[in-house]
Amino acid sequence: MRDYRIHTQHQEIITGGSAFNIKAESLRLDNLTESEVRNLWLQHTGETGQTFDDNIFVQLWEDTHGQPWLVNALAYELTWHNKHLRNRNVPITLEDYWQAKENLIQSRATHLDQLTDKLKEARVHSVISALLSGKVTGDTIPTDDVQYVVDLGLIESRPQLRISNRIYQEVIPRELTWTRQITIAHEQSWYLTPQRHIDMPKTLERFPAIFSGKCRCLDRTL
Incomplete structure (x- = not known):
């Protein structure tokens, strides 16, 4: 909370808060420790009986380093957003965890x-x-x-x-x-078929010209 901000009615920003407040020091809430992260998630197992693959916890720590929102958001994504895993008899695998992580990143959630x-x-x-x-x-x-x-x-x-x-x-x-x-042109590359497979005949046909530097067809892929 070193530099919290106040917005005026005209949306101008006042940094540092009120001039009449005294800020003696910066305050930061620490992240959870690795053991606290593990114990927090295992509370879910204790309450529901649903188990986690033990390999998940190493990855969870590297992915979050105990950042509280990330730890809880990943748990919620796994145990609630994944409808299949709402069945508490289904164990949670490392593959389930990877998918939950990707879903969270793609969601562009509030945090x-x-x-x-x-x-x-x-x-x-x-x-x-x-x-x-x-x-x-x-x-x-x-x-x-x-x-x-x-x-x-x-x-x-x-x-x-x-x-x-x-x-x-x-x-x-x-x-x-x-x-x-999002502003990169997505024009179909000349060396791909409509199914986006490499068009080998066309590629081989143009290879000598490309190799000799006489073909400018690669410019269209940039």
């Missing part, structure tokens, strides 16, 4: 949507962009900006500076390039 909004902030964007490009140094980004992004839970500073968990590592680059992704 992930808010994450996207944060990435629009210049100070957040600069830190994340530098981190993804491998250009994080004391000279490239201010220490206060790094601490702000740590406070938001988007990155970790120990044991090394990195994006906090595997889901964020997948979602953040997607969101930063989303506009580019």
Whole structure:
């Protein structure tokens, strides 16, 4: 809660809250530990008898690093959104977990949507962009900006500076390039059949010209 914001009637943003409030320090609620994540999910087993494949918990920790919303959202996706698994006699497999994770990412749920909004902030964007490009140094980004992004839970500073968990590592680059992704032309490539299989006769026919650099047909695939 280092930099909470207040919106005026005209949607202007006042950073830092009221000038009459005293903020002595930044406050951040810690993530769950690995054992707390496991015990939380096993409460479901204790109450319903439905079991989890033990291999799930290693992946769950890497995917969330204990981020409370992600831990609970994945559990809800598995045990309620998956209609098949509402039958508590059906054990939950690792394949079920992978599908739940993908569904959650694709849903762009509220938490992930808010994450996207944060990435629009210049100070957040600069830190994340530098981190993804491998250009994080004391000279490239201010220490206060790094601490702000740590406070938001988007990155970790120990044991090394990195994006906090595997889901964020997948979602953040997607969101930063989303506009580019949706504006890429989707024209059918010349070397594909209408069924989107490689058209081998056409490819082999044009190969000599492509190899010699005399054919510009590849330009249409860019």
